[in-house]
Amino acid sequence: MEFILGTILLILMIAVGGIRGAKTFAAMYANIIILIVTVFLIACGVNAVAVTIIGCAVIGVVILFWINGVNIKTVTAFAAIATVLLLFAAVMLYIGSSSHIQGFADENTEEICWYSPDIGLDMRQVTLAMMLMGLIGAITDTAIAITSALFEVHENNPELSMSELFISGMNIGRDIIGTTTNTLLFAYIGEFMTLVIWFREYEYSLAEIINSKVFCQDFLQIVSSGAGCMTIIPIAALFMAYSLTHRKPPKDEESEETDDQENTETATVNDTAC
Amino acid sequence: MNLKDLLKKVGRKKAVTLIILFLICIGGVIFTENDYFLYDRTIAEVVSVSEELTSTSPALINSKEYQYTQRLTVEIKNGVHKGKFATVTNKYSSSLVTDEKYSKGDKLFVDVNGSGDKLKATCTGVKRDVYAVGVTMLFALTIVIVGGKKGALSLLSVTLNTLIFIAAIEFYHRGLDLFVLCLGAAFLFTATSLTIVSGVNKKTAAAVISALCGTAVTIAIAYTVLKLTNGRGVRFDQMQYLIKPYEEIFISELLVGGLGAIMDISITMSSSMSELIDRDNSITFAALRHSGREIGKDIMGTMTNVLLFTYVCGCIPLIILALRNNVTLTDVLNNYLDLEIVRAFVGGIGIVVTIPIAIFISTHMLKGTKKVSPQPKEGDA
Structure with a gap:
């Protein structure tokens, strides 16, 4: 079944998007493979958080550099994504372990009863890996939307200052907030539906739902991804405003490299300011 | 930038609103931290x-x-x-x-x-209630700080949609058909979200109609494939929390799951089309179609990846547990990943299908009376 759906998707993508459509499809497949490799490495016992962060970086490279090419837009977006991902990892490391949402809940007993729970692997790290993976797609989308739009603004009005560019970046960001939250919300509702039906069927009370592990696993993931998507907006706008006003026009390649490094430095300042 | 400059820039009224919101959030967390008396x-x-x-x-x-x-x-x-x-x-x-x-x-x-x-x-x-509330407050704060008024409206839209969803599940529990309910809910979801995002105007109407058409075509494709293959290759029995006929639940999940992305495409298309038409009223249909396709190519890739990661990440713990139990990689992928990949593919089909549909509907609705076009009214669909 998924083969037929995949073929339909490929045909449609080529029909609508031509060569770029085919490339998009290939990138989607590449991402699935990267994801599988990441998960496989975690299962082999390599540190879950480290593998996931590297996996996310590779995914970012595929989505940004391979589909959209290496340029100031994608390099800046990449720096912004890295910053938000690390920030998010730090926050979720705390929330994830103190709220006890690792592993499986009582409701999952039927699914996991075949397996031994003694796997010699810390499930808290696996949970964090899962959350980071869930976030990467959404923040990449937002980051590239902002940096591309700001690039166009700068092309049309090259004399704008850094703070003017930042403000216009925030305005662009505000326009996409509504649609981004909708995309995420409905995707998660689609996944969440069976669980909600389950809660209703077994007459869970609100207090039971809100404290249950199975609800919190999904809920914390959904809401924190939403917060992550919001944080990328000012960071991407700031980074892009900075790199557009601080680049040296003749040597494009090199200036991007240094911009990237400088950006990661300003990132820490920006985070504390936020 | 020091505090005084910041205040001047943000505006006193806004600053006060933000501080009040911040206090409400902190208060909410402290309350749930100590809400022992609420529990039996x-x-x-x-x-x-x-x-x-x-x-x-x-x-x-x-x-x-x-x-x-x-x-x-x-x-x-x-x-x-x-x-x-x-x-x-x-x-x-x-x-x-x-x-x-x-x-x-x-x-x-x-x-x-x-x-x-x-x-x-x-x-x-x-x-765990304090974490659920705390993260919700964090989300509310970031969305309002970053998005201002638009952020607050998005928050409203999220809340309304969640309520519609809960109501739909409640009706389902009372015995109504889930798929029919989801169709009705899809209409409500689309109408409320898009109206909140871009107001009551022709642009929104075009987006709502495109989103509904896009969803209809997507579900038709997904349903046909599901029926033709009898769901072969997909282990529906691996769906979590299985209770009732899972094919029906799965197709309803597909319907709602892709809706957000489809709405995103529709509103992006109709706003860019209306922008282009406003700027140059004599623009030809061919030119509009061309620009629409270019925009579509740009957003198609990132959108499909959003759906892919959102869906697939949920099964990571189960895959790892199975792999550590010496289940082979192919078995694990067949059992646990397939279902999520199907969701991502159907979502992807929704995104791609909606691009030409949205271009067609927005150009014909927004370009006005130049050509005799099948003008859908705002109410039907």
Whole structure:
């Protein structure tokens, strides 16, 4: 079944998007493979958080550099994504372990009863890996939307200052907030539906739902991804405003490299300011 | 930038609103931290922990599993034993697949047994409400700080959509057909979200109609494939929390799951089309179609990836558990990943199909009366 759906998707993508459509499809497949490799490495016992962060970086490279090419837009977006991902990892490391949402809940007993729970692997790290993976797609989308739009603004009005560019970046960001939250919300509702039906069927009370592990696993993931998507907006706008006003026009390649490094430095300042 | 400049820039009124919001959020978290009186179940806070390693066993794939026993002293926070201390024994193994490791400050639901001074208790669950509320507040804060008025409106839209969803599930529980309910809900979702995002105007109407057409075509494709293949290759019995006919639930999930992305495409298309038409009223249909396709190519890739990651990440823990239990990679992928990939593919089809549909509908609706076009009214669909 998924083969037929995949073929339909490929045909449609080529029909609508031509060569770029085919490339998009290939990138989607590449991402699935990267994801599988990441998960496989975690299962082999390599540190879950480290593998996931590297996996996310590779995914970012595929989505940004391979589909959209290496340029100031994608390099800046990449720096912004890295910053938000690390920030998010730090926050979720705390929330994830103190709220006890690792592993499986009582409701999952039927699914996991075949397996031994003694796997010699810390499930808290696996949970964090899962959350980071869930976030990467959404923040990449937002980051590239902002940096591309700001690039166009700068092309049309090259004399704008850094703070003017930042403000216009925030305005662009505000326009996409509504649609981004909708995309995420409905995707998660689609996944969440069976669980909600389950809660209703077994007459869970609100207090039971809100404290249950199975609800919190999904809920914390959904809401924190939403917060992550919001944080990328000012960071991407700031980074892009900075790199557009601080680049040296003749040597494009090199200036991007240094911009990237400088950006990661300003990132820490920006985070504390936020 | 110092505080005074910042205040001047943000505006006093806005600053006050933000501070009030911030205080509400902090207050909400502090309240849930101490809401013991709301619960009938006994809650206790861990005040001290002593733990010892009881045994070490070889675990799967060259690793070791450590078994610990924890002796917790807990302070009971509500009910008849309020203020007293009790002891709880807890065993966990270091992987924490189904066990919990408690530490000082954790709040637990307990069953108290015994009487007098030496109370004993067994733990029945963790009190997680403060995290649920805390993360919600964090989300509300970031969306309002970043998005201002538009952020607040998005928050409203999220809340309304969640309520519609809960209402739909309630009706389903009362015996209505889930798929029909989801169709109705899809209409409401689209109308409310898009109206909130871009107001009541022709642009929104075009987007709503495109989104609904896009969803209809997508579901038709998904349903046909599902029926033709009899769902072969997909293990529906691996769907979580299985209760009822899963094909129906799955197709309803597909319907709602892709809706957000489809709406995103529709509104992006109709706003850019209306922007182009406003700027140059004599623009030809061919030119509009061309620009629309270019925009479509740009957003198609990132959108499909958003859906892919959102869906696939949920099954990571199960895949890892199975892999560590020496299940082969192909079996694991067939069992657990397929369902999520199907969702992502159907979502992708939705995104791609909606691009030409949205271009067609927006150009014909927004370009006005130049050509005799089949003008759909705002009310139908």
